[in-house]
Amino acid sequence: MAKTGFGADKTVIKSLGFCSFGSGSNTAEVDVKDGKIIRTRPLRYDKEYALEGKYKPWEIEMNGKTFKASKKSLLPPFAYAYKKRAYSNNRVPYPMKRVDWNPEGERNPQNRGISKFERISWDEATDIIAKEIKRQYEKYGVGSILAQQDGHGETKVVHATHGCQVRLLELLGGCTIQARQPDSWEGWYWGAKHIWGMDHTGQGILANLFYDISKNTKMLLCWGCDPETTPWGWGGQMPSQMSFWFNEIGIKTVYICPDVNYSVAIHAGRWIPVLPNTDLALQFAIAYVWLTEGLYDKEYIDTHAIGFEYVEKVVMGEDDGIVKTPEWAEPICGVPARLIKALARKWHKDATTIAHCNGGSFIRSCYSHEPGRMEVVLLTMQGLGKPGRNQFKFLEWGMMGLEDQVPTPKGETMYHCMNAYNGGVHGYMDRFVPKTLVPKAIMTDETFSWYGNCINSLPTYDQYIYHQFPKEEGEPFLHMIWTDTPCWTTCWNGGNSFIDALRSDRLDFVLAQHPWLENDCLFADIILPVSTKFELEDIGFNAGDGSYYHLFYEGQAIDHIGESLSDWEIVGEIAKKLGLYEEYTRGRDVEKCIQDGFATSGAENEITYEEFKQKEYIISPTAEDWQDVPAGFYNFYSNPETYPLNTPSGKLEIYCPNLEKYFPNDVERKPYPQYIASGESHPQETRQSVRAQKYPFLIVSNHPKWRVHANMDDISWFREIPTCKVVGPDGYKYEPVWINPKDAKNLGIVSGDVVKVYNERGWVLGGAYITERIMPGVVLQDHGTRLDPIEPGVSDRSGANNLIAPTNTTSKNCAGEVTSGYLVGVEKVDVLALAKQYPDAFNREFDDSGVKLTNRIKEEK
Numbered sequence: 001m002a003k004t005g006f007g008a009d010k011t012v013i014k015s016l017g018f019c020s021f022g023s024g025s026n027t028a029e030v031d032v033k034d035g036k037i038i039r040t041r042p043l044r045y046d047k048e049y050a051l052e053g054k055y056k057p058w059e060i061e062m063n064g065k066t067f068k069a070s071k072k073s074l075l076p077p078f079a080y081a082y083k084k085r086a087y088s089n090n091r092v093p094y095p096m097k098r099v100d101w102n103p104e105g106e107r108n109p110q111n112r113g114i115s116k117f118e119r120i121s122w123d124e125a126t127d128i129i130a131k132e133i134k135r136q137y138e139k140y141g142v143g144s145i146l147a148q149q150d151g152h153g154e155t156k157v158v159h160a161t162h163g164c165q166v167r168l169l170e171l172l173g174g175c176t177i178q179a180r181q182p183d184s185w186e187g188w189y190w191g192a193k194h195i196w197g198m199d200h201t202g203q204g205i206l207a208n209l210f211y212d213i214s215k216n217t218k219m220l221l222c223w224g225c226d227p228e229t230t231p232w233g234w235g236g237q238m239p240s241q242m243s244f245w246f247n248e249i250g251i252k253t254v255y256i257c258p259d260v261n262y263s264v265a266i267h268a269g270r271w272i273p274v275l276p277n278t279d280l281a282l283q284f285a286i287a288y289v290w291l292t293e294g295l296y297d298k299e300y301i302d303t304h305a306i307g308f309e310y311v312e313k314v315v316m317g318e319d320d321g322i323v324k325t326p327e328w329a330e331p332i333c334g335v336p337a338r339l340i341k342a343l344a345r346k347w348h349k350d351a352t353t354i355a356h357c358n359g360g361s362f363i364r365s366c367y368s369h370e371p372g373r374m375e376v377v378l379l380t381m382q383g384l385g386k387p388g389r390n391q392f393k394f395l396e397w398g399m400m401g402l403e404d405q406v407p408t409p410k411g412e413t414m415y416h417c418m419n420a421y422n423g424g425v426h427g428y429m430d431r432f433v434p435k436t437l438v439p440k441a442i443m444t445d446e447t448f449s450w451y452g453n454c455i456n457s458l459p460t461y462d463q464y465i466y467h468q469f470p471k472e473e474g475e476p477f478l479h480m481i482w483t484d485t486p487c488w489t490t491c492w493n494g495g496n497s498f499i500d501a502l503r504s505d506r507l508d509f510v511l512a513q514h515p516w517l518e519n520d521c522l523f524a525d526i527i528l529p530v531s532t533k534f535e536l537e538d539i540g541f542n543a544g545d546g547s548y549y550h551l552f553y554e555g556q557a558i559d560h561i562g563e564s565l566s567d568w569e570i571v572g573e574i575a576k577k578l579g580l581y582e583e584y585t586r587g588r589d590v591e592k593c594i595q596d597g598f599a600t601s602g603a604e605n606e607i608t609y610e611e612f613k614q615k616e617y618i619i620s621p622t623a624e625d626w627q628d629v630p631a632g633f634y635n636f637y638s639n640p641e642t643y644p645l646n647t648p649s650g651k652l653e654i655y656c657p658n659l660e661k662y663f664p665n666d667v668e669r670k671p672y673p674q675y676i677a678s679g680e681s682h683p684q685e686t687r688q689s690v691r692a693q694k695y696p697f698l699i700v701s702n703h704p705k706w707r708v709h710a711n712m713d714d715i716s717w718f719r720e721i722p723t724c725k726v727v728g729p730d731g732y733k734y735e736p737v738w739i740n741p742k743d744a745k746n747l748g749i750v751s752g753d754v755v756k757v758y759n760e761r762g763w764v765l766g767g768a769y770i771t772e773r774i775m776p777g778v779v780l781q782d783h784g785t786r787l788d789p790i791e792p793g794v795s796d797r798s799g800a801n802n803l804i805a806p807t808n809t810t811s812k813n814c815a816g817e818v819t820s821g822y823l824v825g826v827e828k829v830d831v832l833a834l835a836k837q838y839p840d841a842f843n844r845e846f847d848d849s850g851v852k853l854t855n856r857i858k859e860e861k
Contacts, residue, residue: 005031005039012555013043013616014533015540016079018233018708020151020161022421023398024540026079026236027550027617030557037083037534037557042072045548048615055548056622058409062214062249067241069409069547069622074241076232077718078708084715085532086561090516090786090853092529093562095125099858101525103128103509112503112510112523113792118858122563122573125526130577132480132509133172140476142173143431146442148483149424150180150435152491152709157417158538158593159531159566163424165482168571171580176441176469176478177424178485179432182456183492184358184703186816187372190669193460194656195376196384197646200400200457202372204391205632209353209407210242210546212631216388218350219252222268223375224279224360226261226702231357231395233708238408238546239357239394243267252350254343256282257360258700259738259780260773272343273775275687276361276698277821278333282340283374284675285329287315287381289344296348296381304640305380307655310672324675332677332688334775347378351388354379357395359703361821366682367811368818373673380652385637392632398543400457408546410629411620413602415541415551420597422568428453428462431471433478434815436493439807441469442478442501450815451662459646463814464662480509484530484567486520487710490784490800493817494807496762499523499793513570517853519710519787529564536566539594541601551603552617553594668811681808685822687777695759695823697743697779701801702820704782713786713798716848726767728754730831732846734767735799738780739826744770747826754831757781757824761804764796765829779826783819788851790834790841797841798850 004011008031017025031039051057057069096117100108108115120128136144149163169175182189188202198204213220227239246253247267255264256272256279264271274282290296291312301308317323326337346352354375356363362371375391382389392407399405401416433441434454441448449468452458470477481502489495502510502523512524521527538554565573575584588596598609603618612618623629635643644650648658660671668679677686684691687698706724707713719725725733729752737755739747749755753768757779766781774780781801788798796803802819810816835842844855 074237144476160423181454187363187368191369191372225357227394277365279362281329281332284324305652365821385633390632409626411549417597495803549620736769737766
């Protein structure tokens with residue numbers, strides 16, 4: 001047992017990040033006294049190990065300054081506040097059934113989201129569930145059960161947050177799996193992959209880029225990102241320290257985004273405001289300056305790329321008659337032509353790297369594959385892989401266990417513990433539906449099709465493979481949902497369409513398991529209470545904090561709250577009723593799972609299992625030769641024949657022959673990058689469209705500042721912050737809507753007013769936050785608020801704006817999401833009048849954490 005903290009009875013290590021699938025981050029020490037969490041602290045790497053010498057702490061020196069590996073984990077605010085989630089008033093206390101859902105009689109699907117829940121026992125719940133599962137197979141056959149088993153949740157390994165139910169359903173013959181498309185990097189996945197390959201993620205090589213940027217980059221373009229807040233859920237505060245370091249050593253930092261986010265306010269040498277999802281026009285205008293002024297590397301293009309002539313024709317207007325000048329781009333993107341020219345010239349003159357935090361409107365909006373591809377074209381024109389010229393990412397380091405996704409000095413051993421993992425397996429699936437198409441799959445009477453498994457880890461050629469639902473003629477449509485990921489409504493595209501599907505009579509049974517009563521859980525027929533990671537024993541690893549790779553044992557901090565069990569245990573209880581418990585657990589208990597994870601972790605030859613349990617963590621020394629690791633695309637730049645890309649030609653395929661081969665008639669995603677603002681999939685989603693007269697604002701819906709997607713909206717500490725919630729005249733805390741003062745004046749809105757954000761897909765409320773930090777013509781409201789429906793499928797009080805995002809996917813043959821950079825209207829509302837119009841919704845009790853759980857539970861006698 002590790003040493004206890006100040007005044008604590010015990011101290012345990014916990015990974016408090018939200019990678020969800022077993023890869024940890026934000027490693028913390030949690031102090032417990034009298035059975036309650038009293039404190040969360042950073043893990044000190046030198047607590048059990050003397051760092052100097054054997055562990056070789058890395059340093060980077062530049063301009064007389066030194067950046068050192070941290071001696072402790074760099075925890076973000078989320079990690080410190082997360083204990084509030086364990087003790088949230090919103091915790092599901094026990095198994096519950098919807099009061100008017102009778103599996104032996106009337107099921108009343110139309111009342112999902114309206115009727116209350118009542119307490120039932122675990123025995124009754126698992127009896128009903130086992131019977132319903134059997135009924136699905138007997139009545140409909142394999143495939144009628146949809147398993148929603150993908151991300152946005154706690155990181156657990158043994159007790160796997162996502163996919164335990166799939167392991168059980170596979171033992172029964174199979175199910176339909178919800179395939180999560182790469183929601184935060186759609187444009188790179190559907191677009192950039194076809195130019196530079198870059199399986200698995202579609203994003204660039206990160207290896208050793210922190211060192212390269214420090215030594216060689218003169219200008220850092222932070223495009224649509226906020227490294228001060230967005231990485232909090234996946235890697236802590238190292239990106240913040242990096243950003244200060246880049247400023248200190250004189251790197252020119254330019255932020256291109258519609259809003260002055262926290263990083264812009266602190267770090268920007270220059271803010272270039274750009275209208276949401278108009279970056280493509282800006283990109284083409286930059287290319288025009290380079291082409292007409294000869295400011296690009298022709299020799300590099302000749303030796304490293306194919307098909308550049310196609311982009312030349314697009315830029316010069318030979319395909320559509322429009323020459324893509326800065327003057328043409330200015331009214332589209334909002335960036336003055338003179339500034340576009342200045343940026344283009346400086347980019348050519350100074351070694352420039354583009355930096356991201358995922359998200360950003362242009363990468364998850366209509367036709368995001370085009371700016372995704374065009375970004376790679378711009379990098380190519382200046383010599384991708386030259387010292388100081390790469391694509392950088394501030395978060396998700398070490399993703400998928402890939403060392404080329406670690407930008408800081410690498411360690412000797414990248415530990416893992418996936419042999420302990422009991423969650424779903426992601427990769428090629430036999431029977432599935434892309435997450436973006438789930439509402440369609442529920443409501444359809446006909447077979448429909450798409451291309452690709454849509455899973456981000458799969459190679460580019462997967463996007464050319466035809467799929468359909470149902471998979472085979474005669475197979476069933478969907479009649480049951482089993483979700484451990486109940487945030488579709490608040491995090492995906494066109495959430496109101498999913499609510500309509502959930503409330504349809506096509507679904508016999510909706511089963512949710514979750515720690516909190518929130519979001520999609522409101523539409524369940526049975527809800528099962530899940531334990532938070534504080535209540536569980538586990539093992540974890542962290543390859544993404546930027547200082548040291550480490551493996552750790554997670555002791556149980558507190559007792560289970562209420563009647564909760566872990567996801568793995570819940571499915572195990574159902575497996576018992578189906579006679580499959582041994583097969584489901586593979587004969588393992590928690591201790592055996594942890595032992596199995598350690599045995600193949602990479603640490604087994606460095607430390608005994610007993611010593612690991614005693615010390616509770618092990619760190620990997622920094623690699624001796626880390627400075628010699630080629631940075632980013634340097635190998636490809638220096639010798640493309642010896643170090644080819646994983647494209648068919650081995651080069652940057654600006655013209656992609658495979659897109660021409662498989663999709664010859666796709667005018668929305670041609671074989672080469674094009675300028676497209678409107679088309680068949682999205683005919684009216686720009687400020688230049690007729691529809692914009694009715695809905696004149698483009699909405700920015702970022703990764704939230706004070707949440708991780710839909711996680712943590714009930715933490716009262718954050719809800720006190722003005723940029724987290726705006727208190728309305730009714731005392732309710734509304735999600736802020738940033739409005740420029742010029743627009744606010746025209747609309748007659750002042751700070752603190754309650755406003756409606758709307759289009760023909762529905763409406764949500766928000767609290768007006770009037771600020772110069774957002775461009776005119778644009779409003780900003782973060783996504784992921786805790787659902788509080790006014791009229792289910794129409795309107796929401798909390799501000800869950802994904803409900804009114806477009807339902808159509810990225811484009812015709814790309815099943816990605818569109819959740820930012822779309823058109824809305826904004827108007828002031830009289831919230832007291834709305835309360836009279838919708839008394840049931842506005843009479844729900846709330847406190848500092850939001851709407852109370854008791855509003856949804858039938859009072860026990």
